[in-house]
Amino acid sequence: MPFTVLIPARLASTRLPNKPLADLGGKPMVVRVAERARQSQATEVVVATDAPEVVAACQAHGVRAVLTAADHPSGSDRLAEACAALGLADEACVVNVQGDEPLIAPALIDAVAELLVRHPQASMSTAAHAIDTLADFVNPNVVKVTTDRHGLALSFSRAPMPWWRDGFADGVQALPTDPAPLRHIGIYGYRVGFLRAFPTLAQAPIERCESLEQMRALWHGHRIAVHVTAEAPGRGVDTPEDLKHVQATFAAGAGEGR
Template sequence: MTFTVLIPARLASTRLPNKPLADIGGKPMVVRVAERAEQSGAAQVVVAADASEILAACAAHGVRALATRADHPSGSDRLAEACDLLGLHGDDVVVNVQGDEPLINPALINAVADLLQKQPSAPVSTAAHAIKTVEEFTNPNVVKVITDAQSLALAFSRAPIPWWQGGFAGGITTLPAQPAPLRHIGIYGYRASFLRRFPALPPAPLEQCEALEQLRVLWHGHRIAVHITEHAPGPGVDTPEDLARVQALWA
């Protein structure tokens, strides 16, 4: 199917300043992300940037980029503006690839896009993979998702879900067997019409409690289709330590 990859990129980052321009094997990270996305089946790959430095870095490496407002409160708002600038139509599919995922698998991008064609009731798609360790299951920085029989999301949480009957009275020492717990992967597909509407939806109390923006979608009665992949994604870059790890992997 035809789809567009949008990569939101902003220069300000509290944990890693100038993150989109961080060097990965001799190129800025945002360029590396775009190059991976270009290996998918996307009809176009576009960086939605908030700063002239990012635009210049993309231009220097032949990556298409758009200037978007610097005052957007979230990446979703930036993507909605990019949809307007690109003139995307209501049913056009957009995949949001984060600008700090230089090791993203192009096949995962394709799968998230294809899922919207297979799940007409869902305006949003995303991905997940099986959790393998108790440490992941109990880590609040690992977002969990549970789905229904059609692989549509029922809930996202930082808490360990699903929760066994009896509440792990003896402590969490093993993983639930059925359903197997799933780790959410932060990649999203959208129908362009919904992406334009999403920033105008009132923030949900549950979203604010968990600090998970995707809960706004469920709160307002929309569905999120979930692609289950067998492969964990490559590490993202949020901190200087993450950057050093990815630079070493790239080398």
């Protein structure tokens, strides 16, 4: 199935200013993300940014970039503008790969796109991975997802879920494995028609409470298909410590992908 990868990249960051331009083995991070995405089956990879500096950096490395408004309230709004700029039809599919994921697996991008073919009733698709530590299970920065028997999302939450009433009531400190709790991975596939409409939907109360934008789609009755991967996702860059780790990975020549 043909699909386009869109990479949103905001220059402003409270914890890591100019994060998209951070050097990773001689290239800006956003370029490294695009290079990874090009190893997927995507027909095109495009960076959507609010900064001329990011556009220039992408062009210097042969990566297509479009300049979008600086005042978008969410990443979805930025992607919707990019879809319009690219002239993508409503029936087209796009995969949103975050601009701070330079170690993302190309196969994961393909799997998220493929879900939209396998689940025609879904407006969106995403991915998850089994949680294997109690620390991650109770960490509110680790978003959890539960699914139905068809692999469609039931809910997303920062709270531990599902909660094993009997096991944890007795003070058990090991995670049950049936079912294993799932950690949401922040990659999304969209049908372009839905992506255009999404910013016009009213915010959901649960979305505001959890600060999870995907809950708006569920609250309005849209379905989200979830790919559960057995491979742990590559480390993203959210903190200075993450950046140092990923820089060391590229310095060692281990960040180039296949």
